[in-house]
Amino acid sequence: MTKLTAQELRDMLNIKIPERLAKISKEQATARTKIISAISDRPKTIPEISEEIKMPVEKVTWNIMTLYRYGVVEPVEKTDEGYYRYRVRK
Amino acid sequence: MSSLFSKIIERAEEVSEEKEFDAVVIGAGIAGMEASLDLADMGYSVLLIEKEPTIGGKMFLLSKVFPTLDCASCISTPKMAAVAHHPNITLWTYSEVLKIRRDSERGYVLRVMKKPRFVDESACTGCYTCEEVCPIDVPKELDFNLRARRAAYIPFDTAVPKIAVIDIDNCILCGKCERECPVNAINFLQKPKIYTVKAKSIIIATGYNLFQAEKKEQYGFGTIPNVVTSMQMERLLSPTRPFNHVLRPMDGKEPASIGYVLCTGSKDRTVGNPICSQVCCMYSIKQAQLILGALPLADVTIYYMDIRAYGKGFEEFYNQAQAMGVRFIHGRVAKVEKGEGGSVKVKYENIDEGGKLETAEHDLLVLSVGLLPNCEITKVFNGISLSLDEFGWLLSPDPTNPVKTNLEGVFAAGCSTGPKDIPDTVVQAASAAAECAAYLKKVNIIAEER
Numbered sequence: 001m002t003k004l005t006a007q008e009l010r011d012m013l014n015i016k017i018p019e020r021l022a023k024i025s026k027e028q029a030t031a032r033t034k035i036i037s038a039i040s041d042r043p044k045t046i047p048e049i050s051e052e053i054k055m056p057v058e059k060v061t062w063n064i065m066t067l068y069r070y071g072v073v074e075p076v077e078k079t080d081e082g083y084y085r086y087r088v089r090k
Numbered sequence: 091m092s093s094l095f096s097k098i099i100e101r102a103e104e105v106s107e108e109k110e111f112d113a114v115v116i117g118a119g120i121a122g123m124e125a126s127l128d129l130a131d132m133g134y135s136v137l138l139i140e141k142e143p144t145i146g147g148k149m150f151l152l153s154k155v156f157p158t159l160d161c162a163s164c165i166s167t168p169k170m171a172a173v174a175h176h177p178n179i180t181l182w183t184y185s186e187v188l189k190i191r192r193d194s195e196r197g198y199v200l201r202v203m204k205k206p207r208f209v210d211e212s213a214c215t216g217c218y219t220c221e222e223v224c225p226i227d228v229p230k231e232l233d234f235n236l237r238a239r240r241a242a243y244i245p246f247d248t249a250v251p252k253i254a255v256i257d258i259d260n261c262i263l264c265g266k267c268e269r270e271c272p273v274n275a276i277n278f279l280q281k282p283k284i285y286t287v288k289a290k291s292i293i294i295a296t297g298y299n300l301f302q303a304e305k306k307e308q309y310g311f312g313t314i315p316n317v318v319t320s321m322q323m324e325r326l327l328s329p330t331r332p333f334n335h336v337l338r339p340m341d342g343k344e345p346a347s348i349g350y351v352l353c354t355g356s357k358d359r360t361v362g363n364p365i366c367s368q369v370c371c372m373y374s375i376k377q378a379q380l381i382l383g384a385l386p387l388a389d390v391t392i393y394y395m396d397i398r399a400y401g402k403g404f405e406e407f408y409n410q411a412q413a414m415g416v417r418f419i420h421g422r423v424a425k426v427e428k429g430e431g432g433s434v435k436v437k438y439e440n441i442d443e444g445g446k447l448e449t450a451e452h453d454l455l456v457l458s459v460g461l462l463p464n465c466e467i468t469k470v471f472n473g474i475s476l477s478l479d480e481f482g483w484l485l486s487p488d489p490t491n492p493v494k495t496n497l498e499g500v501f502a503a504g505c506s507t508g509p510k511d512i513p514d515t516v517v518q519a520a521s522a523a524a525e526c527a528a529y530l531k532k533v534n535i536i537a538e539e540r
Contacts, residue, residue, distance in 0.1 A: 006265035082344035
């Protein structure tokens with residue numbers, strides 16, 4: 001199998017992946033998994049998700065909106081308090 | 091520690107073949123596109139250089155334009171397509187001008203670096219596969235960090251050119267994009283290329299920078315949740331908005347009360363920008379009207395020093411906002427504090443109530459940020475100097491010809507000489523193209539006579 005150019009660049013410039021990026025990658029994957037799991041049983045608002053998975057509400061919003069952009073979640077209904085409930089897109 | 095991109099820049103290759111154009115236009119926002127199209131339509135060869143991976147500048151980020159409320163991207167997108175397909179325009183995106191010097195003959199010599207996208211431009215189909223498989227999310231600059239984009243990404247759906255780019259400083263070189271790309275377009279071994287370009291004339295259309303709202307500490311941007319800038323609000327109101335509706339960035343709640351603080355970073359000596367930005371009053375009034383369209387029950391309050399509704403239809407637009415129920419409070423906001431449940435407390439002086447100090451609470455506070463110069467390009471002029479005015483905008487020394495600069499054959503378009511709205515920007519860009527065409531004709535006649 002031909003070597004990937006990504007690997008070639010790593011070898012050529014002796015690049016080590018910065019800890020910052022490795023940490024971000026891991027944190028993001030964990031956050032997304034928790035959020036998706038939290039809304040898998042029924043649609044929830046952002047504060048409800050935040051409460052359930054003990055994640056700051058700003059972080060949940062940022063992740064939900066990114067998941068929305070990439071078509072993973074969708075809004076289903078609005079509460080009387082003005083929050084949307086999100087569910088995993090089927 | 092140097093970034094990976096800076097290591098890659100060190101590997102730049104010189105391209106021996108010289109390129110020649112009648113005009114080089116620097117900056118592919120609405121002004122640069124307009125000037126390029128006008129010159130190209132007159133038969134001149136144009137090189138249009140843009141430092142970002144796509145053309146379009148800031149206009150395509152806007153929701154609508156004032157006072158007509160026409161869709162901004164519906165106006166800019168056809169121009170972007172026209173630029174990309176014009177036979178007389180060569181378009182270099184993701185490229186930077188490194189140096190400009192005067193040629194011994196008439197004209198200029200530029201050194202221009204085409205940065206690597208790490209994607210084969212001729213092969214990429216803009217299918218988004220690389221973006222879908224990329225594991226790294228970074229704040230999306232074009233949405234003013236309201237959500238994420240991937241390290242491998244296409245800037246936006248109607249980007250021109252619609253070619254992916256890899257943000258190498260946020261890439262973990264996992265190779266997922268390379269393995270999954272259906273047309274094998276990903277190539278991490280791409281190097282920057284440096285070109286020598288000869289041009290008879292140059293048009294500077296580098297636009298403006300937005301005031302960084304965090305510099306006005308008392309307004310709480312970056313420290314108090316639900317304080318946003320007007321450009322973030324533009325994105326929230328745009329059809330291509332980052333959220334599913336107009337929502338607070340803190341907790342996704344629909345705001346019932348929204349406040350605007352005008353003149354954030356303009357007409358303000360304390361932040362070094364004493365001049366009026368010309369567009370903030372009207373874009374705030376436009377946004378207020380759009381909010382009432384999206385959230386009919388919302389209360390919108392605008393805190394202002396004075397409303398400058400100077401253009402055609404602007405006063406009527408202002409009156410229309412008042413008739414729709416937008417509340418205008420004549421007074422400067424002194425301080426912003428964090429309220430309960432994500433709300434924002436605003437302390438202000440109500441001038442129409444005899445200077446009474448009052449406090450109001452909003453679900454969302456929008457800072458109407460001013461426009462600042464973006465004239466870094468002057469630093470690349472070598473052996474010659476492109477003059478700036480006292481506020482840092484390009485100087486147009488001849489008041490009867492505001493598109494001329496102090497250098498022969500170098501013209502200014504759009505906001506490079508000062509803040510302007512979109513129609514004025516387009517008019518000035520067309521004027522710069524006309525002046526440039528007249529100059530090129532003169533230069534060509536002189537050359538023929540020799």
